Amino acid sequence: MSPPRGVRGPARALVPAAASALLLRAALAGAAPAPVPPAAGFHVPAPARTLLKNGLTVLVQENHAIPLVQFRLMIKAGSTADPAGKEGTAAILSRLLKRGTKSRSGSQFFEEVEFVGGTIDTIAGPDASFVWGEFAARDAEVGFNLLADLVLNPAFRPEEFDKEKRLALAGIVDSLDDPERVAQRAFASWLYAGHPYGRPVEGTERSVQAIGRDDVTAFYETRYAPGNAVLAVVGDVSAAQAAQRADHYFAAWKRRAVPEVRLADPQPVHGRRILLVDKPDATQSQIRFGNIGIRRADPDYFPLTVGNTVLGGGFTSWLVNEVRVKRGLTYAISSRVEAHRTSGSFYVTTFSRNAAVLETIRVALDQVRRLRGGDLPGDDLDKARSYLAGLYPLRLESPDDLAAEILDVDLYGLDPDSINQYQKRVRAVQADAVKRAAARRVPLDDLAIVVVGPAETLKKDLETLGPVTVRPIQSALETAEPAGAPAH
Amino acid sequence: MTRLLRCTAALAALLAIRTAPLPAQEIRFNVIPYRLDNGLKVLALEDHAVPAMSYYTFFRVGSRDERPGRTGISHLFEHMMFNGTKKYGPEIFDQMLESKGGRSNAFTTEDLTVYYEDFPSEALDMVVDLEADRMAGLAITEESLAHERDVVKEERRLRADNDLEGSLFELLQGTAFLAHPYQWPVVGWMPDLDAITSKDCEEYFRIHYAPNNATIILVGDFKPERAIGLISKAYGPIPAQPAPPPVVRDEPDQQGERRAILKRAAQLPAVAFAYHVPPTSSEEVFALDLLQIILGEGESSLLNRHLVYEKELATRVRVENAWRLDPSLFFIYAEAKPGTSAEALEAALSAEVDALAHLDVGAVSLQKAKNIRTTSQVKALKTNAGKAEQLGMFEAYFGGYARLFSVLKNYQAVTGADLQRVAARYLTPENRTVVTLVPAPAAEVAKP
Numbered sequence: 001m002s003p004p005r006g007v008r009g010p011a012r013a014l015v016p017a018a019a020s021a022l023l024l025r026a027a028l029a030g031a032a033p034a035p036v037p038p039a040a041g042f043h044v045p046a047p048a049r050t051l052l053k054n055g056l057t058v059l060v061q062e063n064h065a066i067p068l069v070q071f072r073l074m075i076k077a078g079s080t081a082d083p084a085g086k087e088g089t090a091a092i093l094s095r096l097l098k099r100g101t102k103s104r105s106g107s108q109f110f111e112e113v114e115f116v117g118g119t120i121d122t123i124a125g126p127d128a129s130f131v132w133g134e135f136a137a138r139d140a141e142v143g144f145n146l147l148a149d150l151v152l153n154p155a156f157r158p159e160e161f162d163k164e165k166r167l168a169l170a171g172i173v174d175s176l177d178d179p180e181r182v183a184q185r186a187f188a189s190w191l192y193a194g195h196p197y198g199r200p201v202e203g204t205e206r207s208v209q210a211i212g213r214d215d216v217t218a219f220y221e222t223r224y225a226p227g228n229a230v231l232a233v234v235g236d237v238s239a240a241q242a243a244q245r246a247d248h249y250f251a252a253w254k255r256r257a258v259p260e261v262r263l264a265d266p267q268p269v270h271g272r273r274i275l276l277v278d279k280p281d282a283t284q285s286q287i288r289f290g291n292i293g294i295r296r297a298d299p300d301y302f303p304l305t306v307g308n309t310v311l312g313g314g315f316t317s318w319l320v321n322e323v324r325v326k327r328g329l330t331y332a333i334s335s336r337v338e339a340h341r342t343s344g345s346f347y348v349t350t351f352s353r354n355a356a357v358l359e360t361i362r363v364a365l366d367q368v369r370r371l372r373g374g375d376l377p378g379d380d381l382d383k384a385r386s387y388l389a390g391l392y393p394l395r396l397e398s399p400d401d402l403a404a405e406i407l408d409v410d411l412y413g414l415d416p417d418s419i420n421q422y423q424k425r426v427r428a429v430q431a432d433a434v435k436r437a438a439a440r441r442v443p444l445d446d447l448a449i450v451v452v453g454p455a456e457t458l459k460k461d462l463e464t465l466g467p468v469t470v471r472p473i474q475s476a477l478e479t480a481e482p483a484g485a486p487a488h
Numbered sequence: 489m490t491r492l493l494r495c496t497a498a499l500a501a502l503l504a505i506r507t508a509p510l511p512a513q514e515i516r517f518n519v520i521p522y523r524l525d526n527g528l529k530v531l532a533l534e535d536h537a538v539p540a541m542s543y544y545t546f547f548r549v550g551s552r553d554e555r556p557g558r559t560g561i562s563h564l565f566e567h568m569m570f571n572g573t574k575k576y577g578p579e580i581f582d583q584m585l586e587s588k589g590g591r592s593n594a595f596t597t598e599d600l601t602v603y604y605e606d607f608p609s610e611a612l613d614m615v616v617d618l619e620a621d622r623m624a625g626l627a628i629t630e631e632s633l634a635h636e637r638d639v640v641k642e643e644r645r646l647r648a649d650n651d652l653e654g655s656l657f658e659l660l661q662g663t664a665f666l667a668h669p670y671q672w673p674v675v676g677w678m679p680d681l682d683a684i685t686s687k688d689c690e691e692y693f694r695i696h697y698a699p700n701n702a703t704i705i706l707v708g709d710f711k712p713e714r715a716i717g718l719i720s721k722a723y724g725p726i727p728a729q730p731a732p733p734p735v736v737r738d739e740p741d742q743q744g745e746r747r748a749i750l751k752r753a754a755q756l757p758a759v760a761f762a763y764h765v766p767p768t769s770s771e772e773v774f775a776l777d778l779l780q781i782i783l784g785e786g787e788s789s790l791l792n793r794h795l796v797y798e799k800e801l802a803t804r805v806r807v808e809n810a811w812r813l814d815p816s817l818f819f820i821y822a823e824a825k826p827g828t829s830a831e832a833l834e835a836a837l838s839a840e841v842d843a844l845a846h847l848d849v850g851a852v853s854l855q856k857a858k859n860i861r862t863t864s865q866v867k868a869l870k871t872n873a874g875k876a877e878q879l880g881m882f883e884a885y886f887g888g889y890a891r892l893f894s895v896l897k898n899y900q901a902v903t904g905a906d907l908q909r910v911a912a913r914y915l916t917p918e919n920r921t922v923v924t925l926v927p928a929p930a931a932e933v934a935k936p
Contacts, residue, residue, distance in 0.1 A: 042539055065537045066870055068863075098787065106797070110787035115856045117863030119786070136863055163800065170803045170825050173755050177652050281753040284645035314591065315582040325579060328638025331646055351646060383587045390589010390608045393538050398870040 048239035055227030067137040069235035072403040077223035080196035088203020090124040099160040137236035148249035183286035191448040195266040272466030278455035285453025290347025291443035296339035296412035303437035309384035358461040527700025532712040541708025542872040549696035560676010563596040620722035664921040668739040698729035754927040757830035844911035
């Protein structure tokens with residue numbers, strides 16, 4: 001149904017692996033492209049904020065362009081709050097919430113959601129867990145009612161817990177067949193070396209085996225509390241009525257104190273730490289390299305984001321130009337500022353035929369060297385700023401994206417007007433700030449490098465970059481951390 | 489503003505139909521259609537919700553227009569459209585667009601090749617100039633073709649060779665079709681990618697990239713009169729070409745189940761079915777789309793409930809009634825849970841599908857499927873890009889964009905008996921291709 005979706009043919013490019021970010025020289029015969037004036041009329045009114053008696057914050061943004069309403073509840077506890085050795089607890093909890101409440105079995109629950117053409121889903125991330133839903137505006141109340149039931153009255157039936165645990169384990173086994181996921185997970189644990197940001201959200205086979213139903217209910221009892229949560233409602237609703245309904249359906253959620261998740265600062269990699277995950281049958285290798293970066297609220301965020309756009313954002317970045325366009329070494333390459341709540345990473349992500357892996361890494365590192373060296377032509381800087389600022393309104397065009405952005409302001413502790421300040425802040429970034437941020441935050445000699453591909457073909461090549469640790473793919477997800485990694 | 493409010497009111501009325509019969513009013517956008525003398529079709533929809541717009545160009549060409557030995561040329565050519573013209577050198581297209589805060593991309597399917605840009609409204613003149621320039625003529629060089637060929641081969645390695653589901657679907661389509669071009673993958677076979685020459689590309693461009701084979705769709709913050717004026721001026725001089733050779737609907741009827749095995753290094757088995765179904769222009773597409781929803785969409789769908797949660801045989805299921813210009817396929821895909829054999833998974837899937845011909849899904853399930861279809865259609869219209877893509881898809885698949893405004897009536901009219909009838913006619917073992925992914929140790933599978 002609907003236009004070919006899953007089986008839709010290939011597009012010109014996509015970004016490999018997780019995260020979002022769209023896929024990015026020389027100007028027109030010497031003429032610098034003129035910076036775009038601020039897009040007239042882009043202003044998002046502040047969401048109506050209500051603090052319920054139990055401590056739940058409700059943010060409502062009216063958007064009447066389409067008769068839909070988007071719910072997004074954020075609980076500020078994710079995989080970084082998992083007990084050590086029981087990684088995957090937050091993820092199993094979020095799945096188990098969907099398998100029944102005190103008054104509805106999982107099947108009954110979704111019969112009701114889907115009968116009105118609605119959706120409800122849950123996911124755990126590193127810093128927070130989310131429950132979101134989308135309903136036709138006329139069924140907004142059905143949405144409030146069901147969403148609240150799911151969050152406030154989970155049944156945690158033992159047989160459903162067992163089932164979700166089996167499904168979680170199956171998912172981990174299954175992910176071994178996806179080279180991009182293997183690379184993404186192995187890179188996180190290889191880079192963060194034991195720090196909670198390096199743990200896979202879904203856990204490992206061993207850690208999930210260790211999780212009992214009590215661990216999941218304990219996580220829920222400790223962390224799922226109204227004072228630790230924010231509900232965003234965006235769409236074709238009245239702010240006053242939405243706040244009233246939120247109060248009606250969420251008032252029974254009991255207030256309780258939630259222990260703070262305190263994370264140590266992760267240790268940056270010194271020198272080159274290379275992991276080669278052996279996948280003997282691969283005809284293409286996945287490549288990730290980078291180092292510890294910044295948290296979202298870091299003052300370097302904007303200069304680094306602009307520098308990152310020059311290096312590896314969009315379709316005309318240095319990385320795309322040198323690695324893809326000039327040499328045909330890959331189909332997609334980008335660099336990322338992955339900024340979490342208390343820390344983050346800066347990394348390059350790509351893939352290449354096995355014989356071209358070393359050349360791909362070398363050419364990409366040449367571009368990193370150039371940015372660190374402060375070579376920043378004014379045209380490139382202008383283009384990066386215009387690109388980021390110009391696309392920002394489009395990133396918030398649909399109610400679900402706007403809801404997510406509104407919650408990010410709260411999660412990352414940004415100033416309340418940061419959405420409306422985004423374009424201004426991007427445009428204010430000067431070359432010197434980019435150069436300083438790049439010199440500090442864009443890694444070159446100190447790197448965690450992960451390659452997923454056939455070790456027999458790749459090992460010698462990679463050893464020209466530094467000492468290489470080889471691990472079979474089956475154990476890569478269990479033990480991707482470097483030996484002797486510090487405990488956190 | 490009045491126009492915008494009218495859209496909203498019409499959509500609201502549409503969603504109010506849940507259990508009641510459908511009112512006459514439906515999705516309604518004030519689309520302004522226009523056709524140039526050279527045959528180029530333009531659809532313009534003004535919408536000032538954000539100070540930006542989307543610009544889509546649909547060419548009616550895809551992998552179905554290819555021939556053996558040159559598979560993948562549609563998609564490789566799509567890449568070449570970004571590699572420069574006489575006026576603008578390679579990469580200038582993206583540089584100019586990104587400098588204005590816009591983005592562009594494209595995708596190729598079996599039937600269509602679609603180019604699109606999202607950008608702040610003030611960049612419209614530039615976009616029209618860039619798009620008209622590349623429709624008027626490309627500067628294809630051996631060097632740019634050689635690099636782009638390597639890029640596409642990496643894309644093939646990513647999506648097919650090193651992706652189990654991608655490999656499985658290639659085998660499935662290749663086994664299901666004996667004659668029709670839908671048998672080869674959109675990305676093309678590796679040796680064919682090596683065989684494509686710049687002469688092939690020039691020929692391909694002349695035949696398929698003519699204005700009379702294209703539709704431009706603009707949605708967003710602009711004035712239609714001015715935009716159509718710009719387009720007429722920029723595209724007007726591009727000459728029409730003779731219509732491309734028609735694709736023959738040559739696929740013979742299937743007379744018995746077909747089977748194939750994919751043996752690869754894998755953790756878990758998987759099973760995929762494909763049933764021959766009529767083209768999307770057929771009246772039966774509505775019942776088939778609803779069967780897709782009933783089987784596989786949502787946590788409460790039949791396959792999710794029975795196979796994933798109750799019997800715990802599968803970790804994931806996916807069902808798709810693929811929209812295609814020529815006779816198409818209805819796909820069902822399931823991944824086995826650890827401990828489930830491919831045989832057990834296949835048997836369970838078969839039992840579910842075979843039962844549909846006699847299954848009374850009940851009024852509630854039927855209405856649920858219709859409601860899911862309705863809201864999914866509305867959700868597809870959340871952004872300018874979404875609206876443009878939907879208008880283009882309806883123009884291509886239903887012979888006119890305005891079918892978007894009435895299509896939900898067709899879904900509402902489907903009865904339980906219709907579901908049984910199309911299931912009995914198409915979802916039969918005799919009309920089925922089954923492909924199984926059989927895991928083998930890495931050492932046992934052929935070395936690349």
